[in-house]
Amino acid sequence: MEVKARAPGKIILAGEHAVVHGSTAVAAAIDLYTYVTLRLPLQSDENSDRLTLQLKDLSLEFSWSVSRLKEVIPNDSNTSSPSTPASCSGEILKSIALLVEEQNIPEEKIWLSSGISTFLWLYTSIRGFSPATVIITTELPYGSGLGSSAAFCVALTSALIASSISDKTHREGWCSLDETNLELLNKWAFEGEKIIHGKPSGIDNTVSAYGNMIKFCSGEITRLQSNMPLRMLITNTKVGRNTKALVSGVSERTVRHPDAMKSVFNAVDSISKELAAIIQSKDEVSVTEKEESIKELMEINQGLLQSMGVSHSSIDTVIRTTLKHKLTSKLTGAGGGGCVLTLLPTVVSGTVVDKAVEELESYGFQCFTASIGGNGAEICF
Amino acid sequence: MEVKARAPGKIILAGEHAVVHGSTAVAAAIDLYTYVTLRFPLQAAAENNDRLTLQLKDLSLEFSWSVSRLKEVIPFDSNTSSPSTPASCSGETLKSIAVLVEEQNIPEEKIWLSSGISTFLWLYTSIRGFNPATVIITTELPYGSGLGSSAAFCVALTSALIASSISDKTHREGWCSLDETNLELLNKWAFEGEKIIHGKPSGIDNTVSAYGNMIKFCSGEITRLQSNMPLRMLITNTKVGRNTKALVSGVSERTVRHPDAMKSVFNAVDSISKELAAIIQSKDQISVTEKEESIKELMEINQGLLQSMGVSHSSIDTVIRTTLKHKLTSKLTGAGGGGCVLTLLPTVVSGTVVDKAVEELESYGFQCFTASIGGNGAEICF
Numbered sequence: 001m002e003v004k005a006r007a008p009g010k011i012i013l014a015g016e017h018a019v020v021h022g023s024t025a026v027a028a029a030i031d032l033y034t035y036v037t038l039r040l041p042l043q044s045d046e047n048s049d050r051l052t053l054q055l056k057d058l059s060l061e062f063s064w065s066v067s068r069l070k071e072v073i074p075n076d077s078n079t080s081s082p083s084t085p086a087s088c089s090g091e092i093l094k095s096i097a098l099l100v101e102e103q104n105i106p107e108e109k110i111w112l113s114s115g116i117s118t119f120l121w122l123y124t125s126i127r128g129f130s131p132a133t134v135i136i137t138t139e140l141p142y143g144s145g146l147g148s149s150a151a152f153c154v155a156l157t158s159a160l161i162a163s164s165i166s167d168k169t170h171r172e173g174w175c176s177l178d179e180t181n182l183e184l185l186n187k188w189a190f191e192g193e194k195i196i197h198g199k200p201s202g203i204d205n206t207v208s209a210y211g212n213m214i215k216f217c218s219g220e221i222t223r224l225q226s227n228m229p230l231r232m233l234i235t236n237t238k239v240g241r242n243t244k245a246l247v248s249g250v251s252e253r254t255v256r257h258p259d260a261m262k263s264v265f266n267a268v269d270s271i272s273k274e275l276a277a278i279i280q281s282k283d284e285v286s287v288t289e290k291e292e293s294i295k296e297l298m299e300i301n302q303g304l305l306q307s308m309g310v311s312h313s314s315i316d317t318v319i320r321t322t323l324k325h326k327l328t329s330k331l332t333g334a335g336g337g338g339c340v341l342t343l344l345p346t347v348v349s350g351t352v353v354d355k356a357v358e359e360l361e362s363y364g365f366q367c368f369t370a371s372i373g374g375n376g377a378e379i380c381f
Numbered sequence: 382m383e384v385k386a387r388a389p390g391k392i393i394l395a396g397e398h399a400v401v402h403g404s405t406a407v408a409a410a411i412d413l414y415t416y417v418t419l420r421f422p423l424q425a426a427a428e429n430n431d432r433l434t435l436q437l438k439d440l441s442l443e444f445s446w447s448v449s450r451l452k453e454v455i456p457f458d459s460n461t462s463s464p465s466t467p468a469s470c471s472g473e474t475l476k477s478i479a480v481l482v483e484e485q486n487i488p489e490e491k492i493w494l495s496s497g498i499s500t501f502l503w504l505y506t507s508i509r510g511f512n513p514a515t516v517i518i519t520t521e522l523p524y525g526s527g528l529g530s531s532a533a534f535c536v537a538l539t540s541a542l543i544a545s546s547i548s549d550k551t552h553r554e555g556w557c558s559l560d561e562t563n564l565e566l567l568n569k570w571a572f573e574g575e576k577i578i579h580g581k582p583s584g585i586d587n588t589v590s591a592y593g594n595m596i597k598f599c600s601g602e603i604t605r606l607q608s609n610m611p612l613r614m615l616i617t618n619t620k621v622g623r624n625t626k627a628l629v630s631g632v633s634e635r636t637v638r639h640p641d642a643m644k645s646v647f648n649a650v651d652s653i654s655k656e657l658a659a660i661i662q663s664k665d666q667i668s669v670t671e672k673e674e675s676i677k678e679l680m681e682i683n684q685g686l687l688q689s690m691g692v693s694h695s696s697i698d699t700v701i702r703t704t705l706k707h708k709l710t711s712k713l714t715g716a717g718g719g720g721c722v723l724t725l726l727p728t729v730v731s732g733t734v735v736d737k738a739v740e741e742l743e744s745y746g747f748q749c750f751t752a753s754i755g756g757n758g759a760e761i762c763f
Binding site (some may be wrong): 154253256257259260261262263264266267269270271273274293296297299301302303304305306307308309313316320323 | 611635638639641642643644645646648649651652653655658675678679681682683685686687688689690692694698701702
């Protein structure tokens with residue numbers, strides 16, 4: 001038997017960094033997915049007593065015998081059940097880390113460790129110690145700020161939850177889960193994110209689970225209903241960065257220049273609120289007019305991010321290049337490299353976009369076009 | 382007899398554009414000067430002893446009027462105007478003066494000189510009446526690039542004119558500044574001259590040029606600042622012309638569309654200017670290098686905010702990107718959209734680094750000057 005799930009990545013439309021200092025941020029799902037296939041073995045299968053994880057894009061496979069898992073991972077049915085998401089305790093995490101270390105993770109991929117730990121914990125928490133093969137593929141680049149780890153947690157959890165849904169209505173194709181299950185999977189995915197990220201905000205998994213867009217301010221997440229189509233060019237500069245260092249750099253600048261930075265954060269807050277209003281607006285305003293406003297807000301936000309000191313020469317190259325084609329761009333996420341968003345207005349010609357992409361790729365950047373604000377987690381039987 | 386005067390150009394250190402919306406700005410004198418030499422003809426019949434001649438040496442242009450022609454055209458009302466009571470040039474008088482300017486042969490491509498020549502005639506006749514002379518102008522300041530060349534012209538000219546009537550010529554050697562009373566007088570006259578050239582000038586340019594050092598400006602109020610630290614900048618002229626009015630209204634239009642965000646942007650700029658003014662004047666026991674680090678950071682924040690306002694330009698970004706490679710921080714100065722860019726040169730920076738940066742900038746066709754910031758104002762020399 002096989003169950004599939006997919007979950008989208010995300011972009012921050014406005015508010016990154018400032019959000020740490022109390023400003024509002026707006027995030028949205030993008031139609032680039034992480035796919036999880038959960039394959040339950042037949043009795044006669046040779047792997048009928050193993051749990052196997054295949055990372056197809058990396059051509060890596062990790063496998064544990066179910067009995068080994070039972071040995072190491074404590075199973076306390078009093079504190080944890082599939083329907084009551086709980087944090088992974090430090091002790092359990094240590095035990096799981098042992099299981100991960102027993103695998104042969106290539107040196108240069110050692111960052112996979114926390115993801116594999118998350119996999120083991122989410123799997124055993126929701127499906128116990130049942131054997132299976134779990135296959136992961138993704139369209140999302142790792143560590144680039146597009147929410148690949150959250151998409152992984154959400155897609156995995158969706159597949160796990162789906163495998164226990166008794167009402168298999170044999171619907172064709174991809175369909176979303178109901179509100180109750182979405183809430184459940186979002187909570188589990190958040191716990192998974194905690195293992196990978198330590199103190200995640202919850203934005204990534206919420207956007208991945210529910211899709212569409214969210215507004216986020218001081219810990220409070222509000223789901224938004226987008227009333228307009230939105231397409232972006234996403235350019236991955238492939239420049240790695242230290243997110244923690246960038247975040248603390250902004251904090252240090254704020255200590256040195258509190259008044260100026262407070263106003264910078266206020267400006268970002270206004271931008272996010274205005275952006276959320278435009279996107280949800282049901283006014284008789286044309287899409288082109290809305291896009292013009294969004295473009296301008298992106299430009300103002302980018303200038304403010306430069307004031308915070310989180311831009312980078314690679315980001316500036318993308319901005320400069322797209323500007324030549326009269327397109328507006330803004331870094332998304334931590335900055336210092338990573339990804340850049342370019343608004344693609346509905347009236348833009350394909351030729352213009354192709355030319356911009358050609359120029360960007362000549363710098364070694366990676367480009368995707370994406371629809372913004374689409375579906376969240378979905379399953380397929 | 383000959384009198385010389387010189388007046389410095391200026392840069393805006395912080396606050397441009399936002400200042401129009403109520404934020405504080407900080408401007409400073411730079412040691413690039415406009416020089417005016419005022420030469421009175423001897424009584425014995427030199428051929429020009431009945432003419433007023435203006436020589437713009439850098440442009441190899443000369444304009445000349447007979448004194449009698451000037452008397453014909455320019456109304457002389459000793460009741461309303463005297464050298465010690467600066468007054469605005471009335472619309473009528475300006476029209477008359479324009480006639481005199483048109484009679485000259487100004488090359489088509491230099492037609493922007495007209496208002497400057499009108500200003501010359503009016504300042505000259507207002508302060509020195511209808512006396513013949515030859516006035517020679519040279520400048521180190523590029524025109525129309527936001528470095529205050531028109532104000533420096535007005536201030537230097539007025540300084541020379543006022544100096545020519547100073548009876549107590551103590552025969553001091555070299556350049557010396559005027560006393561407070563004369564400085565106040567010349568600043569007011571220079572401001573009137575700026576009005577002819579610019580329409581509604583803020584008064585920042587002529588004040589900085591006259592008094593030197595630095596000033597803080599907010600909602601029409603100008604405060605002179607005493608700088609307590611050396612400051613050197615690389616000034617890069619992108620040579621990209623721009624429409625200052627269009628840039629200023631562009632910011633206003635963006636403010637109408639996004640009032641909340643832009644208000645905060647302007648507040649941030651206000652904070653930057655105030656902090657900058659405090660650092661520069663500070664007598665605390667902080668090292669110059671620490672002060673420079675703060676100024677660098679404030680410049681970087683200000684530049685991001687100017688980008689938010691939409692007044693940067695690809696040429697400016699090129700300068701910023703280039704200097705950044707050499708670990709130097711830059712910020713546009715003035716209207717943006719081209720024009721000049723400031724790069725802080727810390728006291729500890731090596732000459733080699735600066736040379737490399739300049740070499741790279743010049744390879745783009747930009748023009749570079751190094752300048753000391755906050756130096757002397759108007760000065761005269763007998």
